[in-house]
Amino acid sequence: MISDKLKEAFITHMNAEFESYYLYLSMAAYLDDQSWTGMTTWMSAQAEEEREHAMKFYEHLAHRGVRPKLLAISEPKHEWDSVLEVFEDSLAHEKEVTSLIHNLMDIAVEERDHIAQSFLKWFIDEQVEEEDTVGTIVDQIKRVADDPRGLMLIDAELGKRQETAI
Ligand code: MG
Numbered sequence: 001m002i003s004d005k006l007k008e009a010f011i012t013h014m015n016a017e018f019e020s021y022y023l024y025l026s027m028a029a030y031l032d033d034q035s036w037t038g039m040t041t042w043m044s045a046q047a048e049e050e051r052e053h054a055m056k057f058y059e060h061l062a063h064r065g066v067r068p069k070l071l072a073i074s075e076p077k078h079e080w081d082s083v084l085e086v087f088e089d090s091l092a093h094e095k096e097v098t099s100l101i102h103n104l105m106d107i108a109v110e111e112r113d114h115i116a117q118s119f120l121k122w123f124i125d126e127q128v129e130e131e132d133t134v135g136t137i138v139d140q141i142k143r144v145a146d147d148p149r150g151l152m153l154i155d156a157e158l159g160k161r162q163e164t165a166i
Pocket of ligand 1: 020050053
């Protein structure tokens with residue numbers, strides 16, 4: 001039986017993952033509008049991954065006899081000044097999500113909920129990868145600075161994501 005405290009925390013977090021999906025979809029729309037086709041592919045795949053994260057929480061709740069309550073999704077940011085700013089925002093967002101996941105684990109430990117702890121372990125590991133991946137992209141974009149040829153190479157590289165994901 002999942003405690004009320006953990007149930008509420010999981011519902012709130014499911015919503016945060018849906019908000020991540022919305023934010024990354026908004027970033028993908030911006031990148032597409034700027035004709036960064038590879039970055040659009042990468043960010044669309046990233047958005048889809050966030051929707052899958054939300055659905056993992058949805059299914060975890062449903063499997064434990066709790067109806068997943070869907071909350072309102074905040075309107076995401078729409079405008080950025082550069083692709084660097086997009087990926088810096090993405091990195092800052094991932095760091096925030098990491099701390100939310102760690103808080104959830106703290107509650108699961110407090111509530112002595114071993115099923116939830118086992119479930120959350122995957123997300124803790126996943127966040128290490130997410131921060132590392134986005135952090136590398138931010139470093140690469142900073143390295144090429146305003147050189148359009150450098151950005152084009154990064155764009156082409158990021159465009160390969162969909163091919164490997166399928
Ligand atoms: Mg996520």
